[in-house]
Amino acid sequence: MIFLAQVIATLGSVIAQITLSITVYQRTQSPLLSSLTFALGFAPYVFGATLLSAVADRHPARNVMVACQAISCVVVAAMALPGMPLPVLLVLLLVLGTVAPVFQGARAASLPDLLSGSGYALGRSLLRLVSQSTQIIGFAVGGLLLLVMTASQALLAAAAGFGLAVLLLRFGTRRRPARQPEGGAHGSVARASLSGVRQVLAVPGLRPLLLLTWLPPAFAVAPEALASPYADELGGGPAAVGLLLCAAPAGSVVGELLAGTLFTARTRVRMVLPTAVLMFLPLLGFAFRPGLWASVALLTVCGLGFTYAMGLDQRVLDATPEELRGRALTITLAGLMIAQGLGFAAAGAVAEFLPPHIVIVIVGFLGLLTLAWCGVSMRPRKDGRATRLPAADQAA
Secondary structure (H helix, E strand, C coil): CHHHHHHHHHHHHHHHHHHHHHHHHHHHCCHHHHHHHHHHCCCCHHHHHHHHCCHHHHCCHHHHHHHHHHHHHHHHHHHCCCCCCHHHHHHHHHHHHHHHHHHHHHHHHHHHHHCCCCHHHHHHHHHHHHHHHHHHHHHHHHHHHHHHCCHHHHHHHHHHHHHHHHHHHHHHCCCCCCCCCCCCCCCCHHHHHHHHHHHHHHCCCHHHHHHHHHHHHHHHCHHHHCHHHHHHHCCCCHHHHHHHHHHHHHHHHHHHHHHHHHCCHHHHHHCHHHHHHCCCHHHHHHHHCCCHHHHHHHHHHHHHHCCHHHHHHHHHHHHCCHHHHHHHHHHHHHHHHHHHHHHHHHHHHHCCCCCHHHHHHHHHHHHHHHHHHHHHHCCCCCCCCCCCCCHHHHHC
16 A cells, blocks of 8 residues: 555646646746756755654654655645635645655655565665656656646646545555654754764764765766756757657666566675666766767666665665664665755756756766766775674575
């Protein structure tokens, strides 16, 4: 039921986002404001992660997920009210983005309760595949809905999706106790969340894993961010842009399916860094300004590198104390979203001064240097507090 609720909620979120973006453009005729509408959906992640992450540990995961989806349902329904002022719409969008990391953290923290051992990494992999596929479908569905519905009706349809997710989570999942020990919930949620951030970052061996989770994807999104200008550089049109955008996600889907079926948990954990290298090594080939199909092939191989997240997910889980699991995973997911957003912005800014294919090559070098640095930081320490072999590895 969690997976089905995830699909429905993601569809609702994407439909709301594309509808609101089009609504803002229709009212303002400003492409900048329209694009910023998408950015506002990611900006609040930092607030949700730092000020609300303790919610995922203080309360049962089912209660947190149901509450987040209920808030989303009400917020999107409010967006659908006719004549809603634009500033109010944007504030509501900020609320939607603030509760998103709390929901994702609670959902991720509940998976180890449902999937034991290496099943957690496989479950996270399946959620990624579902999320990627649903986002693509959601944009298509949103566009089709706006052909036959008004913006308000499309937003109401999205709100109905969140409402259905509430019902699925409430009546289709089992209530499990909160992870925080009895009597451990003292002080405000914001104070506990900020304290949790410090505690998470202080866990021995966890900080290098978090950096390895956040930094490589921040560089790896550059080809996606520059798909349109690079296609234009090659003389291609919208079809070329679509091929470039689909290449890496297609490689990622294939990679996760192969790794999940052919590799053991032990192999996936050991292959984290070697697999991650695939994200960046093919980007060096853009120094030769390859044609469209060669570029698609290179980016597809890059997508295979995203499979590194399967082994890394297990390492993060094994390095995290159970009482901090909800906060740690909320912070992990939020940091990933923020890093990718910054990566998009940075790649576009540099491409204002350099040709797109040169920017992609630079990003490839920086990505490889980042992986080398993360690898050094994960080496065993003299005090014995090294990044240890995860339990999943030992049990495989």
